[in-house]
Amino acid sequence: MSNQKLFNVAVVGATGAVGEQIIRLLEERNFPIKELKLLSSARSAGVKLPFKGQDIVVQEATPESFQGVDIALFSAGGDVTKALAPHAVEAGTICIDNTSAYRMDPDTPLVVPEVNVEKINEHKGIIANPNCSTIQMVAALKPLYDRYGISRVIVSTYQAVSGAGAKAINEMLRQSKEVLAGNDAKPDILPVGSLPVKHQIAFNAIPQIDKFLDNGFTNEEMKMILETKKIMGDESIEVTATCVRIPVVYGHSESVYVELKEDFDIEEVKTLLANAPGIVLVDNPAEQQYPLATDAAGKLETFVGRVRRDLSNPKALNMWIVSDNLLKGAAWNAVQIAEYIAIEQ
Numbered sequence: 001m002s003n004q005k006l007f008n009v010a011v012v013g014a015t016g017a018v019g020e021q022i023i024r025l026l027e028e029r030n031f032p033i034k035e036l037k038l039l040s041s042a043r044s045a046g047v048k049l050p051f052k053g054q055d056i057v058v059q060e061a062t063p064e065s066f067q068g069v070d071i072a073l074f075s076a077g078g079d080v081t082k083a084l085a086p087h088a089v090e091a092g093t094i095c096i097d098n099t100s101a102y103r104m105d106p107d108t109p110l111v112v113p114e115v116n117v118e119k120i121n122e123h124k125g126i127i128a129n130p131n132c133s134t135i136q137m138v139a140a141l142k143p144l145y146d147r148y149g150i151s152r153v154i155v156s157t158y159q160a161v162s163g164a165g166a167k168a169i170n171e172m173l174r175q176s177k178e179v180l181a182g183n184d185a186k187p188d189i190l191p192v193g194s195l196p197v198k199h200q201i202a203f204n205a206i207p208q209i210d211k212f213l214d215n216g217f218t219n220e221e222m223k224m225i226l227e228t229k230k231i232m233g234d235e236s237i238e239v240t241a242t243c244v245r246i247p248v249v250y251g252h253s254e255s256v257y258v259e260l261k262e263d264f265d266i267e268e269v270k271t272l273l274a275n276a277p278g279i280v281l282v283d284n285p286a287e288q289q290y291p292l293a294t295d296a297a298g299k300l301e302t303f304v305g306r307v308r309r310d311l312s313n314p315k316a317l318n319m320w321i322v323s324d325n326l327l328k329g330a331a332w333n334a335v336q337i338a339e340y341i342a343i344e345q
Contacts, residue, residue, distance in 0.1 A: 005032065009035070009069070009071050009072070010069045010071070010072040010073070010088075011073050012039045012061050013074065015038075015058060016076065016147055017162065017166055022075065022330075022335060025252070026051075030307070031164065036293045038051075045060040061080065066084075067091050069088065070092075072088050072094065074095060081101040083219060085102070089124075095125060096129060098331075098334055100131070103128040103223070104227075104230065105126075111231075112135050112231055112333060113333070115232070116232075117340060120344075129333050129337070130223075130333070131223040131329075132159075132325040132326075133220070133223075134228055135326070136323035136328060138172070139276070140279060143272040144258060144260060147262075147264075147268075147272055148264050149261030151236075152236065152257075153256065153257070154240050154241075154256070155240075155254055155255070155256045155318060156241070156242045156243075156254070157243045157253070158205075159243060159252045160246070160248040160249055160252055162249055164209075164245070167189050168189050168201070169249055171188055171201065172190075172201045173248070175187070179202050185200045187201070191206045191209065192208070195211065201247050206246075207242065209245050221242065224239065224243070228293065243262060248296070249297070250325065251294070251297045252322070252323060252325045253321070256321055258316060259313060261315070263314070266317070268308065269307060273304050273307065280301045280302070280303050281303075281304055281307075282295075283307050290320070293301035293322055295322075300327055300332045302328055304319055306320035321345070
């Protein structure tokens with residue numbers, strides 16, 4: 001990105017897990033930054049965070065924070081986005097939002113660069129980052145959709161506790177020690193901090209991520225269903241999801257069943273996946289090689305394996321998809337969008 005315009009960039013939610021990853025990626029990718037402004041709640045204001053050998057003081061995010069800011073990356077919760085993004089847009093800032101605030105807004109592009117990068121150009125000031133579990137799935141579905149068409153997707157997720165924040169990670173680690181010591185593991189946060197009933201996550205699997213809706217699905221499951229259709233640009237795709245929290249720190253795993261519209265050759269499918277942008281095929285059952293959350297943690301790519309034709313439906317296949325939920329599932333996807341904007345300008 002040399003010989004290029006420099007941008008004034010703001011990170012909203014700079015002290016959070018995703019915010020810290022965004023800052024790290026902006027440095028590692030040598031994003032063309034003139035000035036970096038780090039913003040957070042009043043509680044975290046005053047904290048210093050390192051960037052390119054300097055310590056930058058975190059400021060409180062206010063409606064006035066965006067004067068002169070070209071690109072703002074939001075990862076501070078939907079309420080913060082709804083409160084501040086309109087002011088940022090008014091100031092001429094392009095907002096890349098990691099929350100669900102604008103994802104299903106018809107005027108807001110919902111973008112995974114490997115799938116629908118052209119949608120970025122349709123923005124009206126805000127570009128939405130999809131849900132972490134949706135991002136990795138559609139990245140793997142895209143090459144199959146383009147070649148064969150997709151009629152139906154059934155996904156079961158195995159999601160890391162980091163998706164629920166740093167407190168959830170600490171809860172899992174604490175409970176694990178308590179159980180191993182022969183004590184009761186007291187749950188404080190999971191599955192949903194704001195709900196009265198809590199469940200142990202250590203050595204357990206909790207089939208609830210986010211709150212339940214009247215249809216029996218959770219918010220997380222409905223995000224995957226609705227976002228997949230929007231990102232793929234095809235409302236006819238039938239999607240159903242079951243989202244489960246498991247005691248893994250980083251990396252969401254997904255078992256995905258896909259019904260294609262046309263016949264396929266399984267080796268061609270593997271070749272399409274291996275050649276798809278952002279996808280790494282790890283698929284050698286004979287050598288017990290398949291994607292693992294422990295291998296995906298800290299990496300930017302989405303890993304796909306266990307690719308096989310379904311036994312009951314010749315036009316269907318099964319696959320296993322793994323990605324770091326804080327990177328491709330959040331920070332990296334947002335930085336990719338920012339890089340596209342920087343190159344286009």
